[in-house]
Amino acid sequence: MTDVIDAPVAGTPLSKEEEEEERAADQTDDVEDSLKSEPSAEAAGEVSSDPSKYRYIKGDLFTSEIYKVEIQNLPKFIGFNDLKKFLAKHGVNSHKIKLFSKQTFSFVTFKNEEERDKAMKMVHGMQWKGQVLSVKLAKPKADPILRKRRQEEGDGAGGQPPSKRQEVDEEQQPFSVQIANVVTPLWNVAYEEQLRRKEKEVEGVLQRLAKEIGSTNKAMLPWLFAQKGKYNRMCCPLEAIRPSPSQTEYRNKCEFLISMGANGEDKTIGFRLGKYKGGSCAVVGPAETMHVSAEAKRVVSEFQKFIRTTPYSVYSPETYEGHWKQLTVRTTRTKQAMAMVFFNPQKLEEEELSALKSSLGKYFTEGEGKDSGVTSLYFVREGQRTSPNPEDLPCELVAGEGHIYEELLGLKFRISPHSFFQVNTGAAELLYSAVGEWALLNQESTVLDVCCGTGTIGISLAKRVKKVIGIELCQEAVEDAKVNAKLNGLSNIEFHCGKAEDVFLNVLNAVVSPNITAIVDPPRAGLHSKVILAIRRAEHLKRLVYVACNAKAAMNNFVDLCRAPSNRVRGAPFRPVKAMAVDLFPQTMHVEMLLLLERVDYSSKETSDKQKDSTTTETH
The missing domain is CATH 3.40.50.150 (Vaccinia Virus protein VP39)
Incomplete structure (x- = not known):
């Protein structure tokens, strides 16, 4: 996948599910997410006198904010997909797009300088629906966590008082409830009601599709009219939703951040309580989460014990210092488990890294972690990243087998670290x-x-x-x-x-x-x-x-x-x-x-004639 849009999408070759409700996303993606929700620093009138708010672009992780442009004078009333198709049609390989349709401008980021410069030459001066487009370099967005801190400091110095929404005492709830609200937001909704809501959601998609087909294919209108009458304004029948055989402990893959615990404990592995753009970095362990398997929780527990015995700190998304960053755990019905620990070596010597990998391997094969269930253990260097794709990171097997195996429909499947x-x-x-x-x-x-x-x-x-x-x-x-x-x-x-x-x-x-x-x-x-x-x-x-x-x-x-x-x-x-x-x-x-x-089937003459009458040249 090449583009990330404002709606949740699966990103890059991260492989699909992928990560349907993964809350512990890579920090780079968190920063990237935060960068598309508002105008850039320049558009928002932010001053550049505080360079710390932009220091993330000098970090060692990929961010397309480095290669960002602003396209101005866009036609009125175009949508995101219109712009996306327009750029693709002219060979512009964008990474992310943020459209401000009311202001007729858009921010577009790219994966490298070459793609950005190519886009600027291609699009600047081009005419689109009577408008002459202009393109200029755009400033990156301010680091959201530092921006929030500045706001809080201003509030403390006599600025705006906290809103009523901020005063709601969500923070007084137990951490188990707070994290459940983040990673399993329907945890307190009866399963039958969950299914009803999801079926209703799909019903809405089919009703919208009926409208779209009617407006883009006039020849289908007689058929569509009959369909909508039979199926509650939907374009086709919707069969009953098929429930999951397991409603708890069903996930065979989870990604956990390694950070400061919400309870103040250092080197904690778990899910982030909030989003980075909301100013939160604290995590809560998965022990009481209902969608994570007991096997994965055991692996997390043993990994946490191990990293707390090491002298290496957790990676800080604020300072870009520290080492331990993320743990991915995959488990199978065959009682195998793969663990991938993401580590930023910073300036550590190779000898020190080799010693760490050796002690990690021994801990899970001979030490306290040998009963954790880990059968495949990988060490992933987070270091310099010039690509948004996690598959590009060096991934080294330090213990166990290179793969795990799963059984599905009576068949056997091998799974590698990056496979979907x-x-x-x-x-x-x-x-x-x-x-x-x-x-x-x-x-x-x-x-x-x-x-x-x-x-x-x-x-x-x-x-x-x-x-x-x-x-x-x-x-x-x-x-x-x-x-x-x-x-x-x-x-x-x-x-x-x-x-x-x-x-x-x-x-x-x-x-x-x-x-x-x-x-x-x-x-x-x-x-x-x-x-x-x-x-x-x-x-x-x-x-x-x-x-x-x-x-x-x-x-x-x-x-x-x-x-x-x-x-x-x-x-x-x-x-x-x-x-x-x-x-x-x-x-x-x-x-x-x-x-x-x-x-x-347009083989009949009558249908063919109707189709020809409705055919129009696409303009977008």
Whole structure:
């Protein structure tokens, strides 16, 4: 994934779920999140006399705020997606976009100086909808935690008194309640009510999709009118939500920050009480959280004991000093556990680092941590990061096996440190079973598994079809997928590594089967528009099962699959057949949505004429 938008999206090749309700995100992402919510320092009238508020850009972690521009004189009434498509159309590879539509300007950040300078040359002076655009360098946003501290100091010196909202005594609640409200916000809502709310959420998505299809494909209006009348203004029937088999301790992957504890204890591993942009760095341990497994809690406990025996401090996002930063724990039904500890070496000598890694390995193989259940232990250097992708960080195995293995639907899967695997294994079985049911497969079918991760969906379907072709960005995941195919005795499956938008068209063109079904399970931002356009052009592809971990963010994909043909979107459209929610994330509002789409048959002359009448040239 290349862009991060204002709605929660899965970011970069961090792999999808990914991290559906991960609250202990990397500090870089926290800073990045905080930078897109308000105008820059310059736009907000902040003075640059306090350089400490901008010191994070000189730190050793990647931040696209270094490469930030302001685009001015934008057309009125454009939306985020209009701007995103406009930039992509002209070859501008943005990292993040923040649009201030009322002020007709936007901030755009880039991954490096080359991309930023290319964008400035390309866009400056360009005309768009009658407006001549101008581009200039923009200042980075002030560090939110330092900004908040300055505000608090001002309040203490006779500034504005705290608001009533600030006076609400949430802070008087036990830490267990405070952290539950952050990581499992529906913890005190009956599960039946949670399911009802999630189903209602998906219902709203389908009602909105009905409106979007009606406005982008007039030929579908008669069909759409009938659908909305039968299905409560939705574009297709919504099947009953499938609940998670486990409502507690269901997560097989968690990311924990290492920081000062909210109770004042140093070197604490847990979840952050608030967001960095809210001025909070304190964490609370997971001992009383309901979604973390007992196995993961045991690993956290032993790691905390170990780091407290070392002389190294926790990493501070305020001063950019310190070492211990993050712990990622993955567990499986097979009672294996992988732990990845993120450590910033600062200026430590290699000999000292080697000694630390050696003592870490011994602690978990011979010392007190040997009964923690850790079977795979990695040491990750956080040092200099020139990329936002965590896969680019040096990752060293210090104890145990290089992988862990999970069982799902009677199959065995190998998992590497950076590979994607659904965080709720039991619910993932329900999800993949439903995908298999809806795909209507037979021994002549070819399945295209797009964004396949470790190959779970394709492998689970392989014995029922002629061939499975998987496409995945993460190299580690592709290697796992190939191993997983062999582990399960499958020879009719192949995997291709690369961005879906770069690989998909060639793979699709090479398939000669008349019976093709595509299954897409993309990151939260959805599929790249190039993939959608390729799907539309491949008219021998008649059926598509879309697995959306954020249906609202995927709305553009749904609309483009269904919109009328045009100069930009060629090939007969799809239309939604049915949808269903599967609860992979109990105690939160997150939910997976399945949407089955089938190609519209425009073989009849009457329908074809209607479609031609509704076809218009796309202008965005």
